[in-house]
Amino acid sequence: MKQVPTVLTIAGSDSSGGAGIQADIKTISAHELFATSVITAITAQNSKGVQATFDLPPEQVEAQLKAVLADLKPAAVKTGMLGNEALVESIARQLKKARIKNLVVDPVIKSSSRKTLLSKKGVEALKEKLLPLALLVTPNIPEAEILSGVRIARPQDRLKAAKAICKLGARNVLIKGGHAKGNADDFFFDGKQHLDFGGERIGKNDWHGTGCVLSAAIASGLALGLDVPSAIQKAKGLVTAGIANGIGLGNGSGSVDPMASLFKIQKRFEVIQGLSAAIDVLKGNRIGLLIPEVQSNIGIGLPGARGAEDVAGVPGRIVKNGNDIFTVAAPQFGASQHVAKIVLTAMHFDPEMRAVMNIKFTDSILRACRKLKFKIASFDRAKEPKSVKQKEGSSLEWGTHTAIKKCGFVPDIIYDLGGQGKEEMIRVLARDIGELVEKILKIHRWVEANPAGREKDTWRVR
Numbered sequence: 031m032k033q034v035p036t037v038l039t040i041a042g043s044d045s046s047g048g049a050g051i052q053a054d055i056k057t058i059s060a061h062e063l064f065a066t067s068v069i070t071a072i073t074a075q076n077s078k079g080v081q082a083t084f085d086l087p088p089e090q091v092e093a094q095l096k097a098v099l100a101d102l103k104p105a106a107v108k109t110g111m112l113g114n115e116a117l118v119e120s121i122a123r124q125l126k127k128a129r130i131k132n133l134v135v136d137p138v139i140k141s142s143s144r145k146t147l148l149s150k151k152g153v154e155a156l157k158e159k160l161l162p163l164a165l166l167v168t169p170n171i172p173e174a175e176i177l178s179g180v181r182i183a184r185p186q187d188r189l190k191a192a193k194a195i196c197k198l199g200a201r202n203v204l205i206k207g208g209h210a211k212g213n214a215d216d217f218f219f220d221g222k223q224h225l226d227f228g229g230e231r232i233g234k235n236d237w238h239g240t241g242c243v244l245s246a247a248i249a250s251g252l253a254l255g256l257d258v259p260s261a262i263q264k265a266k267g268l269v270t271a272g273i274a275n276g277i278g279l280g281n282g283s284g285s286v287d288p289m290a291s292l293f294k295i296q297k298r299f300e301v302i303q304g305l306s307a308a309i310d311v312l313k314g315n316r317i318g319l320l321i322p323e324v325q326s327n328i329g330i331g332l333p334g335a336r337g338a339e340d341v342a343g344v345p346g347r348i349v350k351n352g353n354d355i356f357t358v359a360a361p362q363f364g365a366s367q368h369v370a371k372i373v374l375t376a377m378h379f380d381p382e383m384r385a386v387m388n389i390k391f392t393d394s395i396l397r398a399c400r401k402l403k404f405k406i407a408s409f410d411r412a413k414e415p416k417s418v419k420q421k422e423g424s425s426l427e428w429g430t431h432t433a434i435k436k437c438g439f440v441p442d443i444i445y446d447l448g449g450q451g452k453e454e455m456i457r458v459l460a461r462d463i464g465e466l467v468e469k470i471l472k473i474h475r476w477v478e479a480n481p482a483g484r485e486k487d488t489w490r491v492r
Contacts, residue, residue, distance in 0.1 A: 034062065034063055034064050035063050035064070035105040035106075035253040035254065036063065036064045036065075036066055036102050036103065036104045036105060036253075037058045037061075037063050037064070037065055037066070037104055037105060037106050037107070037108070037246070037249050037250055037253050038065075038066045038067070038068065038098055038099075038102075038104035038106070038107045038108070039051060039054035039055065039058065039065065039066070039067050039068070039107075039108050039109075039110065039246060039249075040067075040068040040070060040095065040107065040108070040109045040110070040112070040121060041054055041067075041068075041069070041070060041108075041109065041110030041111050041112075041136075041138075041242070042069065042070050042071035042072065042073050042083070042110065042111035042113070042138075042147070043069050043071070043072050043073060044073055044075060044239075045072075045073060045074055045075055045076070046075050046076045046077060046238070046279075046280075046285070047285070048077070048238040048239040048277075048279075048283075048285030048286070049238055049239035049241075049242045049285075050073065050110060050111060050239075050242060051067050051069055051110075053239040053242040053243050053246065053285075053286070053288060054067070054108065054110065054242055054243075054245075054246040055067060056288045056289055057242075057243050057246035057247050057250065057268070057288040058246055058249075058250050059289075060250075060268070060288050060289050060291060060292045061247070061250035061251075061253075061254065063105075063250050063253055063254070066098050066102050066104060068091060068094040068095045068098060068121075069086065069091070069094065070085065070086060070091050070110075070111060070112050070113050070117050070121075071083055071084060071085045071086060071111055071112075071113045071117075071147075072084045072086070073111075073147075075141075076280055076282065077238065077279055077280030077281060077282030077283055077284070077285070078280065078281060078282035078283075079141065079142070079145065079282065080141045080145035080147075083113070083145065083147060085113035085114055085117060086113075086117075088116045088117055088120045091117055091120060091121065092120045092121075092124065095120075095121060095124045095125075096124060099124060099128045104130070104253075105132065105252070105253035106132035106133075106134065106249040106250065106252045106253040107125065107130050107132065107133050107134070107249065108133075108134040108135075108136060108245045108246050108248075108249040109121065109133070109134070109135050109136060109160065110136050110138050110242055110245065111138040111147045111148070112138070112148055112152060112156070112160075113147070113148060113149070113152065114148070114149045114151065114152045115149060115151040115152045115154065115155040117152070118148075118152050118155035118156050118159060118160055119155050119159055121160070122155070122159035122160045122163060123159075125160075125163055126163055130163065131165065132165055132249065132252040132253065133163050133164050133165050133166075134164070134165065134166045134167075134168065134245050134248050134249045134252070135156075135160055135161060135164040135166070135167045135168070135200070135245075136167075136168050136241055136242065136244075136245035137153075137156055137167060137168075137169050137173050137177060138173075138241070139153060139172075139173050139176060140172070142236060142238065142283070153176060153177075156177075157177060157198050158198075161177075161195070161198045161199045161200045162198070162199025162200070163199070164199070164200045164201065165200075165201055165202060165252070165258065166200070166201070166202040166203070166204060166248065166258055167195060167200040167202070167203055167204070168204045168206060168241065168244065168245045168248070169195070169203075169204075169205060169206065170205070170206045170241060171205065171206070171207070174188070174191045174192070174195065174203075174205045175191065177191075177194075177195050177198070178190075178191040178192075178194035178195050179194060180194055182205075185217075188205050188217040189217070189219065189224055191205065192205060192217065192219035192224065193219065196219065196221050201220070201221060202218070202219070202220045202221070202258050203218070203219045204216055204217070204218050204227075204248075204262060205217040205218075205219075206241065206244070213228065215227065215228050216262070216266070218258075218259065218262060220258070225259060227262055227263065227266055236283045237273050237276055237283060237284055237285070237286050238282075238283045238284065238285045238286065239285050239286045239288075240269055240272075240273070240286050243268070243269055243272055243286050243288045244265050244266070244269050245265075246288070247261075247264070247265030247268045247269065247288070248261045248262055248265045249261075250265075251264050251265055267291075268288065268290075268291055269286065269288075271290045271291045271294065272286035272287045272288050272289075272290045272291075273286055274290070274334055274336065275287050275290035275293075275294070275333075275334050294332065297332055297333065298332065298342075298363065301330055301332060301342050301363075301463075302342055302360075302361050302362070302363075304330070304462075304463045304464070305328070305329075305330055305342050305344075305361040305463055306360060306361055308328065308463045308464075308466070308467045309328065309344070309348075309357060309361070311467055311471075312328075312348075312355060312467065312470065312471075313354070313355055313356075315471055315474060316353040316354055316355070317353075317355060317470065317471075317474045318350035318351070318352055318353035318354055318355050319353060319390075319474070319477060319478070320389040320390055320395065320470065320473065320474055320477070321348060321349070321350040321355060321389070321390060322388065322389065322390040322391070322453055322455060323390075323453055324453050325347040325348060325349050325350075326347060326348040326355075326387060326388050326389060327343050327344050327347050327348060327365075327366045327368065327369045327387070327388060328343065328344060328348065328369070328385075328386070328387040328466070329341050329342055329343035329344075329365075329366055329369030329370065329372075329373055329385070329386055329387075330342055330373070330384050330385040330386075330462070330463050330466070331370075331373040331374065331377055331384040331385075332384075333381070333384070334381070335373065335374060335377060335384070336374075337370075337374070338364050338366075338367055338370035338371075338374075339363055339364045340363065341363065341364070341366075341369060341370035341373045341374065342361050342362060342363045342365065343361065343362075343364075343365035343366035343369040343370070344357050344359070344361055344365055344366065345358065345359040345360075345361075345362060345365040345366075346358040346359055347366075368426055369386060369388075371426045371427040371430070372386045372388075372426055372427075372430050372457060372459075373385070373386050374427075375426075375427050375430040375431050375434070376430060376434065376440050376459055378431075379434050379439070379440050380439070380440040382461050383440040383459055383460070383461055384460075384461065384462060385459065385460045385461065385462055385463050385465065385466040386457055386458065386459050386460070386466070387457070387458050387466060387470060388455055388456065388457050388458075389455075389456050389457075389458060389470070389473070390455075390456065391445055391446075391447070391448075391453075391454035391455050391456045394477055394480065395456060395473060395477055396445060396456065398472075398473045398476040398477050398480075399442070399443045399456070399473060401476060402472050402473065402476060404441070404442035404443050404469070405437070405439070405441040405442045405443070406441055406442070406443040406444075406445070407433040407434065407436055407437040407441040407443070407444050408433055408444065408445050408446060408447075409428075409429040409430075409432040409433045409436075409444070409446050410446065410447070411425070411429070411446055411447070411448065411449035411452060412449065413432075414428060414429070414449075415428070425452075429444070429446060430444060430457070440459060441459065442458065442459060442460070442469060443456060443457070443458060443459070444456075444457045444459065445457070458470055458473070
């Protein structure tokens with residue numbers, strides 16, 4: 031029988047699925063840990079906010095908690111919405127009796143829609159009974175102000191607030207920066223030293239469930255044996271990925287996807303498999319006449335790709351021998367900076383356009399693209415700014431951006447007529463690898479079927 035560490039979440043139920051118990055269970059599961067739960071309250075909410083809350087009776091919550099602690103021995107515990115002072119006191123009493131070491135307290139006081147989720151007496155009970163048991167407490171700025179009595183108007187005020195919270199008994203404090211202006215930098219204090227955990231703010235939207243996911247991820251890291259700073263750093267990475275791949279449901283705030291990192295691993299595998307299969311199809315169709323003198327490459331980005339490491343390509347490029355094509359290595363992510371720049375630039379304008387392949391420029395190949403009614407755009411290397419020329423690897427990014435800007439959308443084809451030491455080139459763009467292969471084969475078949483046109487082809491390196 032497989033044995034895995036258990037993480038316990040003690041929190042409210044979120045009917046929208048974006049926060050609370052539901053988000054915690056998904057987060058813990060994403061760490062390949064076993065999630066157990068104690069529900070403290072039921073909320074009626076959706077993407078627009080919390081409409082109503084219903085705290086469970088203390089005896090029901092206590093019965094749940096006793097059952098879990100008596101048998102399942104959690105390696106870490108996190109608390110979220112606790113509702114009122116009776117629940118806080120009951121939970122604190124049971125956790126103290128169980129001698130829980132890895133306790134992460136997310137002091138949920140109000141929802142993002144400003145609905146009260148912990149009574150005033152509950153806040154006092156939290157400070158007196160639960161914080162002294164906490165290895166880490168993770169307030170946002172408004173919660174840190176309530177717990178510490180310190181107004182946080184400037185970055186330096188966070189240290190004063192953190193010290194005040196530590197005096198309440200918490201061994202470590204993480205003041206989250208989501209409510210601050212600028213980047214979402216979190217401030218950590220261990221009672222002696224402080225650290226800043228930098229965090230890029232992604233987009234302008236408010237995201238539902240960030241605090242729940244962060245605290246559950248930290249608890250999961252602790253259960254896996256990480257120290258507190260390492261668990262925080264890893265958790266922030268998971269939250270960042272969850273926001274970057276957030277889910278928009280309903281008409282209000284989007285929800286963080288704590289499973290995004292897990293799904294990304296699966297998606298990376300699928301992308302590599304799909305790219306490998308596509309290359310086999312192109313090899314089988316012997317498309318050597320489309321391969322330029324500088325050789326070719328083919329690539330596809332992950333959904334939401336943000337860097338070259340998220341774009342798969344062919345190491346060493348695609349080479350030809352007559353009509354046959356060959357690759358020297360299997361596809362991998364980050365294999366081609368050139369392909370990545372084209373893909374990422376196209377995705378900037380249209381996130382769905384994730385695939386590209388460069389092919390030879392000849393009159394007949396361009397004619398084929400027109401006959402096939404592909405949408406075509408171009409750029410002129412002679413107009414490339416000197417600042418772009420001087421920056422290594424910027425030409426393709428500039429050229430792709432210029433061509434798309436000119437036509438107002440991401441076309442099927444972007445070509446240029448070369449320049450000093452630069453071969454003329456056609457780039458074929460598509461939504462996915464299947465559509466890209468289909469376009470390449472259509473071009474290949476048209477050119478093969480019209481050999482007379484190839485006799486008049488021109489291409490050159492200037």
